[in-house]
Amino acid sequence: MNYIDLHTHSSASDGSFTPSEVVDLAKSAGLTAFALTDHDTVKGIDEALIHAKEIGGINVIPGTELSCYEGEREIHIVGLFVNHKDKDFLDALDSLEKARELRNEQMVKKFVDAGIPVTIEELKHGNPGSVITRAHFARVLVDKGICKDKAEAFDKYLGIDCPFYLPKPKVTPEYTIGLINAAGGTAILAHPYSYKLSKSQVETLLDKLIPAGLSGMECYYSTYDDGQTSELRSMAFKKNLLVSGGSDFHGAIKPDISIGTGWGNLRVPEKLLDNIITYRKSQNL
DSSP: OOOOEEEOOTTTTTTTSSHHHHHOOOHTTTTEEEEEEBBBTTTTTHHHHHHHHHOOOOOOEEEEEEEEEEETTEEEEESSSSOOOOHHHHHHHHHHHHHHHHHHHHHHHHHHHHTTOOOOHHTTTTTTTOOHHHHHHHHHHTTTTTSSSSSHHHIIIIIITTTOOOOOOOOHHHHHHHHHTTTOOEEOOOOOOOOOOOOHHHHHHHHEEEEEEOOEEEEEEEEEOOOHHHHHHHHHHHHHEEEEEOOBBBBGTTTOBTTTTTTOOEEEHHHHHHHHHHHHHTTTT
């Protein structure tokens, strides 16, 4: 059986490997395809596509992972097969990025005012085009010896309700799904059990998002056991949703998660991608 990974990150957002390196890793892992789904950006897509064509044997799906808020709860929507050159889509992402840049500047100021020197240059770490996330702040805190690891950085400084946390620009899931669909993509609810929702709460969320254009849900994920995957697959079948899945690979940012296999037991069958492609053809996408 062939396997894929429909949720990965590169240095275009908060991963530690360049898009080309992620391509190499995916091929080395024996995957037939993977989606590059950097946070709130598609800046790494062209590099990944070009490199995949050069080396052959691996298919790259243009994607992104967009943050949004359902009430006060942050959730993520993965967009697969987005047109990464669509002007309206790029303009919308640019607007979101500018709002994030303002938030990052405000977080930097909070650290500096508290006597912890942090700069935007340190956060970008030699990748001027990267989209800064809290993971970048966590890396700097570890590098400076302020925290022993990323977990401590989030527990003490960067987690929700922590002293240096500021929320991302708030957009609704409906807006985010609309952006993905307008760019010719397929909108997938990312890692639904990562939001501390019960099964019934996930179902309620789906019932709200499906009319807005949600097409699928990640049922395979690095932290899910077989029971959770089976439960989510049944939920997706019941609601006529596509089944997707991926590792959420970030490289050194999440060192325990490997591309394609997550913590070691993840296997996302290629037939899921076939089903998504068949669905897209039926929708003339």
